[in-house]
Amino acid sequence: MSMITLKDIRHSYLPLPVDDIDWALKEMSVEWQDGGAYALLGPSGCGKTTLLNIISGLLQPTEGEVWFGDQNVTDEPADARNIAQVFQFPVVYDTMTVYDNLAFPLRNRGVDEAEVDKRVREIGAMLDLSETLAKRASGLTADGKQKISLGRGLVRENVNVIMFDEPLTVIDPHLKWVLRSKLKELHQRVGATMIYVTHDQTEALTFADQVVVMHDGNVVQVGTPVELFERPQHTFVGHFIGSPGMNVLPCDIDNGKVMFAGQPLQIAGTAGSDVKGRTEIGIRPEFVSFAEDGIPVNIVNSIDVGRFRIVEAHHGDDSIKLLVPEGEGIPADGAHVRFDPAHTRVYIDGWMVGGN
Amino acid sequence: MAVKSNNQKAWLFVLPVVLLVAFNALIPLMTVVNYSVQETFGNNVFFWEGVKWFEDVLHSERFHASLLRQLSFTGIILLIEVPLGVAIALTMPKKGFWVSVCLVLMALPLLIPWNVVGAMWNIFALPEIGLLGRMINGLGIDYNFTQNPTAAWFTTILMDVWHWTSLVVLLAYAGLRSIPDAYFQAAKIDGAGTWAVFRYIQLPKMKRVLTIAILLRFMDSFMIYTEPFVLTGGGPGNTTTFLSIDLVKIALGQFDLGPAAAMSLIYFLIVLLMCWVFYTLMMKNEDQ
Known part of the structure; x- marks a missing residue:
């Protein structure tokens, strides 16, 4: 676990970016404190997922560096960064049981079976999955599958950061609240840095201690929910946060x-x-x-x-x-x-x- | 209680389908059933024979031999074409200009008529003048598919692999392309290697299309006629006489309508049974 620093990051999906508009992410430097609960808030297409994928290592930034603690991990692939990511649509390995799903990241890393068993049961209990461990993962409901995705991140010791990319999109409204409280609880228990991407201000403001607001590939403001409400640094923040938005x-x-x-x-x-x-x-x-x-x-x-x-x-x-x-x-x-x-x-x- | 009104008009809407199915399947099938239980010596005079022809066919060594050849052929080409097709689909580019090039190249063999494929390969494999035949003989291997059964089988299988692997490739490729990126990203984060990604993501996600591919290839290859007929004519001897070639020999060569009809029905039931078994096995663990 360590602080995550993005230094002068810039990213373009084009091979030869020329104009400002070619950059999906405009130049930015952001620090994520160890153990913080962050929300990355912004409308669709503002670069949230791009930023997330740069942190996780699924994407190499065109320019700039990614630091985990005092280590430069810019060139490290996703599996070497010890991070976890939960995607918008639940990703489970259909043919495996819930148990095997949770064990998968550990087995891939050659952890011995006794340790795997201990971790899987521990995380299974933490996520209320104990009763379904022996079931096939494909038979679970959407919220169960999202818990498995999260669990595959949590089974590894000391993940640097857990990232959520709009994880509640496919969850029934009455379960969203339940799952959100679960995340909050987990954050307190596990103490890992969490970054939660969403375009829903309610989700962002209830989950996070610090909200990073993005607009058009820029980070326009980083602050607590109260700061965003009382002192929006940009008219976009004023508009986007609050219901109705700022005049x-x-x-x-x-x-x-x-x-x-x-x-x-x-x-x-x-x-x-x-x-x-x-x-x-x-x-x-x-x-x-x-x-x-x-x-x-x-x-x-x-x-x-x-x-x-x-x-x-x-x-x-x-x-x-x-x-x-x-x-x-x-x-x-x-x-x-x-x-x-x-x-x-x-x-x-x-x-x-x-x-x- | 409300009076239930009977409206028979709905039958009118079903009628076209009933007629279509009748003319297209039921009536032709019934004429075959009709022949299979009778004997004729021409002049449209028929004698009742019961299940004699069925017993004859089921006990005939000739039928057993053709069936065995057919099963071996189908088994071999499935074992080659399915893994090969999946392997090619895995190596095909995911986006860009080369996707269309690959797809067109893959589709080409599928567009060639069966008898043309047979003729092409016949010439291609001729030991004296064919490119393939001369090359193999040039390597010092004695290769003559018109005389040597092994060479004949080799050529027939190679022809079928060339003709039909593309179908498996196209289906498998479509299946692969429909897997959301998030699966690969999650697998990367979970530290999964290439094999684990194939085994736990790509293969399970391709299951449906592969079921279709296997069923199609099974049915087509089990009923194969034109290509081996043009290529080898069932020879040398009877070594490449598959079920349909044998059936045509009996029905049209010897004009034994009764045994041919009985064999057709048995043939049909085997295809039906095998398809059902395949499908049930492959869909056994499928979720709702």
């Missing part, structure tokens, strides 16, 4: 003053005076409220989602969403909204500026 509204910056709807806005931190590029403010619906005065809006829509209502209001062409707690009224005509200054952030060309 991103065009604004003007004039001598360090942020102007929206013809009014100066108070913001968290400072905007700086010498500003070039596209300027926007970001404010989460949670921090927008109706007020006596402020920004005049027309209310166009209201959806009741239980404990609160999601209200959509328009100011000119800009749409602003806000959350109104249950029991609070929605003003009829001449409504105004106000932004909580502590949570109003300024973005230039998508990236947050000013104080944190």
Whole structure:
């Protein structure tokens, strides 16, 4: 077990990448602390699986180095890296029993049968597979098969990292929660680094201590769920995390003053005076409220989602969403909204500026 | 209680299939059954014989010999073509330009008519002028498939392997291509070697297509007629007279309709039985 460091990694699936768009992964350096629970979050096609396969060694990065602890493993194949990976669709060896499936990675490495038996029974018990050990793996349900995939990773001692590539895709909704809690429990018991790839923010935020958000081949932010919620470093993070996502509204910056709807806005931190590029403010619906005065809006829509209502209001062409707690009224005509200054952030060309 | 309404219109929809099956299978088969229990001396006059022809065929040494030759031939070509086909499919490229080239090359022998294959190989293997025949003789091996039974068998088997291994290759290749990448990635992480990958991933995943390949090759080779007929004519002597060649000799050469019909039915039942056995064995552990 060791810390995993990606140094100046870049990857392209093309033989001769030229443009920015040719790179599936743009240049990045990421550190994964030993024993951490990470989620790799991003929409489909953003490079999550590519990054995962580079860590596992199934893919050689076009540029950059992969370090496990103080060892450079960039050129090592997947089987030499002592990692485990659970794939989107369950991979089990159909003709083998559950027991043989779990024993397979150990037998391939020439571990003696007594040790194999001990490990398999231990991991089988840990994953609640003890009763099915003698059954053929192909007869199990999808969640059972995913447990086997995971088990084949866990039987080896001291795996450096266990990676999950959207492992709950084919699991029934009512079992997803069960399996997710199991993973969390295992993380505490085994203490191995875990990286969980998903495009589902709920999965990411419940599983991980640290969430790595990816967008278009870039890592846009690494942070705890709270950090991602309160201080999205990029408008994409604001959009992608939270339900509904952050309001991103065009604004003007004039001598360090942020102007929206013809009014100066108070913001968290400072905007700086010498500003070039596209300027926007970001404010989460949670921090927008109706007020006596402020920004005049027309209310166009209201959806009741239980404990609160999601209200959509328009100011000119800009749409602003806000959350109104249950029991609070929605003003009829001449409504105004106000932004909580502590949570109003300024973005230039998508990236947050000013104080944190 | 609701009155159950009887609507007989559905029969109309079934009728075309019934007619098709009748004309295409049942009626021809029944005429054979008809011949198999009667004796005729021409002029469309028939005498009832019961199961005499069946008893005769089952006790005939000639039939036993043809059946044995047939079983040996089918067994040998299956033992060669299936492993060879799988091996070729495993070495074929997975993507890119060469995939199409390989597939077309593989499909070529399958497109050649049976009698042309027989004629091609007949000329190809002639000891004096054929490329293959001269080469083998040039190596100092006495090779003449028109006179030597071993040479005749060798040539017949080589011809069949050349003609039909492609079918196994194409089926096996399709089976291999349908295995998701994740299996190979998982196997790599699990430290599996080439043999383990073949034994535990590729072979099990190819099981269905290989079952089809074996059944097709079994049926086709068990009923083979044209190619050996053109190549060796069943000779030298009777050494390459397989069941269908023998059947034609009896039916059309000697015009023994009764014994020929009885033999046809026995032949048919053997094919049916063997297919059922194969299929049951190979699908025994199949899951739902």
